[in-house]
Amino acid sequence: MISVARLIIRRIALLIALLATVFVAIDLLPGNTARAVLGRDATPDRIVAKEHELGLDRSLPVRFADWISGVATGDFGRTARGRSINELLADKFPPTLLLGGLALALTVAVSLSLGMWWAARGGGALRGTLQPASTVAAAVPEFVVATLLIMVFSLALGWLPAVTVTGRSGLPTSPDMLMLPVLALAIPQTGWNTRVVRAALLDAARSPHVESALLEGLSTRTVLLRHTLPFALPTIVASFATTVGVLLGGSLVVETIFNYPGLGALLAGSVADRDTSLVAAVVALSGVVIMIMLAAADGIRGWSLRGRG
Known part of the structure; x- marks a missing residue:
């Protein structure tokens, strides 16, 4: 305690x-x-x-x-233009939370799947494809990914909108308006976390109990899910928790590119006005979210390490 x-x-x-x-x-x-x-x-x-x-x-x-x-006391004060910061955050934070939450869910699902697949069958053509692809994805900034997605799927193919239109609720009027912003955020983090998942699983696979499970004739899937993944979980969860902060920071840039109605436009306007209280409020709110996710990661890590001497 x-x-x-x-x-x-x-x-x-x-x-x-x-x-x-x-x-x-x-x-x-x-x-x-x-x-x-x-x-x-x-x-x-x-x-x-x-x-x-x-x-x-x-x-x-x-x-x-x-x-x-x-x-x-829960009062962020007022902006330089006299508006309540609490009201602004209550209006703009849910769209950002939605965007970041969808990007995080996609990142976790895809990077876990690819990382586990890569660790289990990581030879030959698979390694030759995933290794450079994950490196490039992790290295490219979100705004570059967003620009490329707009050029391909909006301008060239015309499949998805490049600009977000909001309704009375303050959220996008159509789900397809979320697809490109979510992908722009998730692609770099998926590349990074896929490599983390694979490395953590390969490191855990060297444990004696994993070798014993293989000698007993258990299937690769059973060994991976029951014996390897629990030992790799602390590293994987820590990486995902760090991803939350990166996604929140990246969303502020991506929102501006797609005209998304979240904290990005709010922060850009507050910097232009040199509105210290509003900028600090956005940072404080983002910091609280990251602290909550880190606490959750600590809890999961403690649970996964229970009973280990």
Whole structure:
């Protein structure tokens, strides 16, 4: 219990340090928040008044302390344009969560299948295909994958839409509008995780109990699922948990490319306005999601390691 509490405290402290870094980074950006909100024609007096209204005339540590104390009570404050950040997050986060969740599900399903297949039958032509394909997929950034998908499936073939249209619910009006953004996120992570799954399974296969199971004449499938996979699970789950953070970061870029109605556009606008509170709120929300997934991964890892001396 003590070690778990320390781990939670450490992660919360790291998140707070990251949020403080965000405050400093946004404050160092060129431009003026009040002028960005009021426009280029704003008079100096109006800019000074707006800065006072937004609290920008206070020191950065004081502003951060005031903001983080509000976050502790569940209040992210208001944007530089006067809108409730809580309401904006409640409106924009579900679409991002949907996009990232679908990409994660696809990544887990495909990388587990390919990784297990590769580990069990990893010779000859299969290795010659999956090894370079997974390397290329893992190395290509999401925005490049998104651009290629648009060129092929939207512009050349006309099969799928390149732009997202939303309904009253704030979600895409048609499921096919999710396909290209999900693929753009999932393809790089599938390439990476397929290699992780294969490596973890091959490492676990060297264990004495796996060799004993093979000598007993058990089928390859039984040995893989019952004797090899449980020992490889901690490494695989840790990789998937790390993937959550990468998917959230990548979704902000992919959403912008596909005009997807999530946190991407919200973050882009907040950076343009130098809206420190809104940028930090997006980072905080993403950090909480990643912390939850890491905690789940720790739980699964502990479960898979139970009974091992």
